[in-house]
């Protein structure tokens with residue numbers, strides 16, 4: 001049984017690959033900072049890998065008060081059993097009440113393994129995190145029942161309360177080079193790891209990842225057909241952005257599934273999001289409403305997308321988009 005009173009503080013598992021911190025971990029430090037401030041407890045980071053100690057400064061600048069570092073050559077490559085053992089050791093020693101991980105391939109794998117071995121709860125793919133002050137519990141909100149409701153889950157009896165969050169759902173804090181924090185080196189024993197990493201083969205993608213793009217030009221069913229997506233590509237190219245879509249455009253076979261934004265697609269947070277012929281269903285909005293500026297083009301002035309639009313444009317996408325491309329091209333030249 002857990003004595004939950006023994007557990008205090010918020011911790012973030014820092015995902016890194018070849019010495020670079022995953023953006024989602026910086027976003028979780030931003031979210032973790034807010035939770036830690038509400039609970040009036042420190043924000044810790046668990047940094048695991050080989051030759052990773054130098055990353056601790058960046059983690060403190062991004063919001064952490066303490067970084068626990070397990071830096072060991074045998075932890076160079078991610079493998080479930082070794083990383084699980086390292087995280088478990090840090091949890092049992094420092095007893096954070098909350099542990100956050102990115103809902104990435106690594107975070108999903110590690111989160112499940114750690115929660116199972118510690119016998120605690122894990123809420124996957126959260127879109128919102130908050131504190132229930134009466135229960136001093138983490139409110140973990142995520143879509144449920146096929147996205148028809150948002151469920152808020154609390155882990156009341158076990159600790160740590162574990163949650164994974166998808167990239168681009170939370171906002172990272174601007175780095176503060178003046179922030180000070182503690183760095184504590186930790187040792188773990190080597191385990192009899194059954195999995196050996198023999199080689200890494202990186203697949204070079206032909207297009208920039210949609211999640212990292214600062215400008216996204218997204219099309220929906222209102223585009224009227226696959227060929228009209230070339231209009232969006234022209235606009236995206238002029239602005240140095242990428243093309244994405246709603247699910248209806250994917251379901252119609254006009255664009256690949258990897259372009260889909262929304263609850264069952266990708267979550268994005270670009271500087272500018274163009275929604276072209278997209279109605280603004282809630283399942284689409286959850287994937288893009290964190291964008292800084294939303295420019296919506298729709299011929300229906302009552303379309304729900306206009307409720308979140310910074311700049312609403314009522315008109316036919318097939319006329320408005322080429323006009324915008326022409327204007328931006330003129331500006332550039």
Ligand SMILES: Cc1cc2nc3c(=O)[nH]c(=O)nc-3n(C[C@H](O)[C@H](O)[C@H](O)COP(=O)(O)OP(=O)(O)OC[C@H]3O[C@@H](n4cnc5c(N)ncnc54)[C@H](O)[C@@H]3O)c2cc1C
Nearest residue numbers: 146220221222246247248262263264265277278279299317
């Ligand atoms: C469990 C579940 C998960 C889902 N996940 C996702 C998801 O991840 N992402 C997602 O996008 N959806 C998702 N959906 C589907 C979602 O509910 C909507 O059906 C979908 O987002 C609608 O896509 P759309 O806006 O392209 O099409 P529509 O809703 O058909 O809207 C088309 C819009 O285009 C406008 N239009 C038409 N012609 C023109 C024109 N010539 N010029 C300008 N405007 C025009 C129309 O006025 C309309 O507003 C999910 C649904 C469920 C049930």
